[in-house]
Amino acid sequence: MEIAAAIQRRGLLFVLSSPSGAGKSTIAQMLLSTDDGIAMSVSATTRPMRPGETDGVDYHFVTDAGFDRMVAGGEFLEWAHVFGHRYGTLKREVMKVIEGGRDVLLDIDWQGTQQLKQVDPDIVRVFILPPSTEELERRLRHRGTDSEEVIARRMDRAASEISHWAEYDYVLINNDAEKCRELVHNILKAERLKATRRVFLHDFVRGLIG
Structure with missing residues (x-):
């Protein structure tokens, strides 16, 4: 029956959000490397490709005109x-x-x-907070990918992004990447076990009670 559960469980949309530098992308990559049952959706973007990135793997890199056509064609579940x-x-x-x-x-x-x-109310939303604004700025600088101007813009935007924390189902403070990854993974595993997502249970319980 565990095999049946794996086959017949309804897949879920698992969202990770955070201000830039709080660790969302790091946690996402760690989660992907430890759980074969979840895969990253590759987004489209109009921003330039950064060194080390691959089109179709990190993002689908498109022009502004191309993005406009995709919006007009209804190709996105969401965009911003x-x-x-x-x-x-x-x-x-x-x-x-x-x-x-x-x-x-x-x-x-x-x-x-x-x-x-x-679009789909059955999603799981996790928001990741930095331990402090000072640590957030330190992490942004440590990445070494942004100019001073971009770092300042990211810090200015962080407060606005953090203000939306209460809209999420789970909120975690990323003091330690591995511990935060473990908590995120625990959330994912618990959400998979919800009865509404284990569609095989209807027939299984019917068989138990006759």
Whole structure:
């Protein structure tokens, strides 16, 4: 029956959000490396490709005109402006993961999460907080990928992003990446066990009670 549960459990949309530098992307990669049952949805973006990134793996990099066509064609579950560029979750990417029998991990901000909640209310939303603003700024500088101007913009935006914490189902403070990853993984495993997502239970219980 555990095999049946794995096959017949309904996949879920698992959202991770945080201000830049709080650790969302790191936690996401750690989660992907420790759980074969979840896969990342590859978003589309209009921002330039950074060194070390691969088109179709990190993001689908598109032009502004291309993004406009995708919006007009209804290709996105959600999309938003972030730091002068647009990011969107592609329906085809989400369906590819779900049809493969896995959960979908979405690394999106509060704007996208609000849109996604309207499209599909059955999502799990996790917000990751930094331990302090000082630590947040330290992490941004440690990445070494942003200019002083961009870091200042990210810090200015952080307070606005954090103000949406109460809209999420779970809120974690990332004092330690591995401990935070473990908590996120525990949330995922608990959500998978909810009766509404284990569709095989209807027939199984019917068989038990005759």
